[in-house]
Amino acid sequence: MRKLLKYLKKYKLESILAPLLKMTEAGFDLLVPLVMAQIIDVGIHNRDTGQILKMGGVLVMLGLVGLAFSLTAQYFSAKAAVGFGTAVRNELFRHINSLSYREIDTIGTSTLITRITSDINQVQSGVNLVLRLFLRSPFIVFGAMVMAFTVNARAAMIFVVAIPLLSVVVFGVLLVSMPLYKKVQRQLDRVLLTTRENLLGARVVRAFNRQPDEITKFDEENDLLVRSQVFVGKVSALMNPATYIIVNAATIVLVWTGAWQVDEGIITQGEVVALVNYMSQILVELVKLANLIITISKSLACANRISAVFDVEGSIVEKNHGKIVTGAEKALTAAVPKVEFAGMDFCYAGAKEASLSDISFTAMSGQTIGIIGGTGSGKSTLVNLIPRFYDVTEGCVRIDGTDVRDYPVGQLRDKIGVVPQKAVLFKGTLRENMRWGKTDATDEEIYAALDIAQAREFVDSKEQGLDLPIEQGGRNLSGGQRQRLTIARALVRRPEILILDDSASALDFATDAALRKAIRENTKNTDMASLAPHPHGNMTVFLVSQRATTIRNADKILVLDDGQLVGQGTHEELFDTCEVYREICLSQLSEKEVRARG
Secondary structure (H helix, E strand, O other): OHHHHHHHHHHHHHHHHHHHHHHHHHHHHHHHHHHHHHHHHHHHOOOOHHHHHHHHHHHHHHHHHHHHHHHHHHHHHHHHHHHHHHHHHHHHHHHHHHOOHHHHHHHOHHHHHHHHHHHHHHHHHHHHHHHHHHOHHHHHHHHHHHHHHHHOHHHHHHHHHHHHHHHHHHHHHHHHHHHHHHHHHHHHHHHHHHHHHHHHOHHHHHHOOOHHHHHHHHHHHHHHHHHHHHHHHHHHHOHHHHHHHHHHHHHHHHHHHHHHHHHOOOOOHHHHHHHHHHHHHHHHHHHHHHHHHHHHHHHHHHHHHHHHHHHOOOOOOOOOOOOOOOOHHHHHHOOOOOEEEEEEEEOOOOOOOOOEEEEEEEEOOOOEEEEEEOOOOOHHHHHHOOOOOOOOOEEEEEEOOEEHHHOOHHHHHHOEEEEOOOOOOOOEEHHHHHOOOOOOOOHHHHHHHHHHOOOHHHHHHOOOHHHOEEOHHHOOOOHHHHHHHHHHHHHHOOOOEEEEEOOOOOOOHHHHHHHHHHHHHHOOOOOOOOOOOOOOOOOEEEEEOOOHHHHOOOOEEEEEEOOEEEEEEOHHHHHHHOHHHHHHHHHHOOHHHHHHHO
16 A cells, blocks of 8 residues: 555645544534533533523534534545546556556456456545544544543543553454455456456357356356455454444443442533543544444555556566667668567466477568468467567567567557457547557548558448447447458558458458458558658568468468477478478368469
């Protein structure tokens, strides 16, 4: 929690004024029993109506002034808490975006969602209550004890015994409940994970008629969460009856001792009432403090979980601290490979074996590199290393002769356009989605990209042009339409390196062929809209696919098998020399078709 307090710096004044104003209001509350004692001992005892009205007016004044201080304190504490929550949420979102795929894979998406929503809301509520009550309640408790000594020292000894007992109960419950609340939050993560999986995979669940099984699974996780919450709730619920028992027992003793002291003339009736009022104030404040302790327990558990995410450092570190790498043009003229893998090994976090081993190849500017292999052979992993979504374990990946780890991340990724396996579009218009690739792209550039991506026809059929509304995830479009738009989005930025990661799997063979032909013809040394010479030379294309027909015309084909590069060369060379590639081709086409199309 201490690490998160820095986000209250902008609200120092509010954070100081809120508790001070609440303690001022508490001071007025402590004066009320003394005024009541005056009314009883002077006004009622002497039947002095004027004194009663005068002291009654003082009570009203204390109430109104206390209300004003309380409302002002509420405003300041709410402002500080909401500002704190906003700052933490913004910073956590920024930090999550700075993490690489490795850290996000390790932490898990569901728990990150919980921490940036539920956990921060819980901490925000805790900050609000702490500013309002954390100092006020102890101030009332100990202030009431001090005021009791000013009334009658002997009777006030009851407070000296009761308050430590109450403190033991309150802090004992706190120590027990805090670890339990952490367990509840972890189980909440599991419930969220199950919910998220079902929502994302709703079509698969229904296609296989697994709704009853998924409902059973969710019920089990939810029941475990409920049992955990009920158990910690029972522990926390012990606080109120325990404090009531102690305070009521102290009140009984106070009234009993006060009765015979009044009878003997040691104290007055008004002073006994004042002492009972102070004990009642202690009871009320301790109930508030008990609820505050429960909220603080939850908040601290959530704050620790948020801090744990902040403690995770991204594995993608910029060595040159943002210094721009120059010399790319010189590298081109010197015939340096556009992309080079040199003795590269890669292992996912927590994996026992490497996903890719001893990968070495080069790709020159303007070449099309096909990547093929069986499921799980490491194709997507390989291309994810080029934009440095992951860092290599051994060896290196170079672009224009420079290790990708020596580039500023922003400069590196400006060179690259990526179309992932899963087509992801964002809620907004088609124009807004296309400008993810290039924020200042003109309509002409966007339409040119749509033409290359074979998406122009269906966009024109919608009759809304670039103002076509796109729903979240592109759910108002078919799978093939989403894939073509994501390809167009990457083409808009006119990258030096284009990565198509099995991004045409939903397209029919004719559209796929037309797409590949358009990319090949329109990415050679030209700008997107004007077809003028491009300053970075020809676009280097990495084409990942399960289809042999998709990559057969590539300048170089890489064949992966179980994380190993088992062959590289042209289609004809590999068909004759690489057994794995030959098997893939023959599983899709006859040998005559392969030879004929070669």
